[in-house]
Amino acid sequence: MTVLRGAPSVPRVLRVRMDGALVWLSWESAGAPRLVFSTRRGGVSPPPYQSLNLGLSTRDDPTRVEENRARLLKAAGGEAARLATAGQVHGTDVRVVTAAGHHSGCDALLTDRPGIALAVSGADCAPVLLWGPGAVAAVHAGWRGAADGIAGAAVRSLAAHTPCAPAEVRALIGPCIRACCYPVGPEVLARFDASAHVVRDGTTRLDLARAIGMDLERSGVREWHDVGRCTSCEVEWFYSHRRDRGVTGRQWGLVIMDQAHAA
Numbered sequence: 001m002t003v004l005r006g007a008p009s010v011p012r013v014l015r016v017r018m019d020g021a022l023v024w025l026s027w028e029s030a031g032a033p034r035l036v037f038s039t040r041r042g043g044v045s046p047p048p049y050q051s052l053n054l055g056l057s058t059r060d061d062p063t064r065v066e067e068n069r070a071r072l073l074k075a076a077g078g079e080a081a082r083l084a085t086a087g088q089v090h091g092t093d094v095r096v097v098t099a100a101g102h103h104s105g106c107d108a109l110l111t112d113r114p115g116i117a118l119a120v121s122g123a124d125c126a127p128v129l130l131w132g133p134g135a136v137a138a139v140h141a142g143w144r145g146a147a148d149g150i151a152g153a154a155v156r157s158l159a160a161h162t163p164c165a166p167a168e169v170r171a172l173i174g175p176c177i178r179a180c181c182y183p184v185g186p187e188v189l190a191r192f193d194a195s196a197h198v199v200r201d202g203t204t205r206l207d208l209a210r211a212i213g214m215d216l217e218r219s220g221v222r223e224w225h226d227v228g229r230c231t232s233c234e235v236e237w238f239y240s241h242r243r244d245r246g247v248t249g250r251q252w253g254l255v256i257m258d259q260a261h262a263a
């Protein structure tokens with residue numbers, strides 16, 4: 001396991017990529033599929049969604065959201081016609097995807113089909129990208145999903161539906177709200193192991209990424225990484241539901257397996 005926290009320890013495999021005004025984060029390591037996290041930079045949406053809002057569930061103009069999605073997909077080497085998205089209901093259902101489209105009622109998508117772009121959206125919730133031999137998955141994990149074990153459910157689903165044993169699965173936790181910005185009540189803390197509690201400035205906070213990482217480890221994952229970026233702190237980079245009091249855009253975690261990875 002490698003746990004990477006914060007900018008000083010972010011490895012060089014996490015790259016900031018730019019194409020004109022468009023900025024995204026790309027995790028680049030040998031044998032990995034395309035693993036991308038969007039930022040809010042480089043889109044066409046006006047305030048309060050400025051600018052690369054990828055969420056159709058917001059009150060932003062859907063034509064702008066589609067343009068933003070097309071820009072990111074093009075940059076990531078994906079195709080809008082092969083995009084798969086999840087309904088994201090803060091549950092633990094994992095959907096096996098063999099075709100593009102919107103898959104309602106689930107919080108994780110997995111596929112063994114090259115070229116399908118799996119995207120999960122968030123604005124504080126963690127996008128978690130998984131990959132192993134011949135298969136990939138994308139997971140949306142807010143505190144409810146994390147508490148109920150959505151990341152582990154995705155690992156088990158990979159093992160059940162593809163040749164990926166849990167020990168072969170690698171995971172990457174993307175930008176999400178961090179303990180620095182996430183004081184929570186006792187009803188939330190009670191759902192998590194004390195090792196995911198962080199006491200600071202007289203309040204107890206949740207370390208969501210750590211809770212997800214522990215769920216991955218319990219599920220047999222030996223190697224997981226955390227990009228360490230905070231959606232709430234980094235106003236110029238990310239959307240944050242909590243910081244912006246619900247009126248904000250959505251960023252994506254995106255994974256695309258290419259033919260070479262599938263083979």
Ligand SMILES: [Zn+2]
Pocket residue numbers: 177178179180181230231232233234
């Ligand atoms: Zn923060």
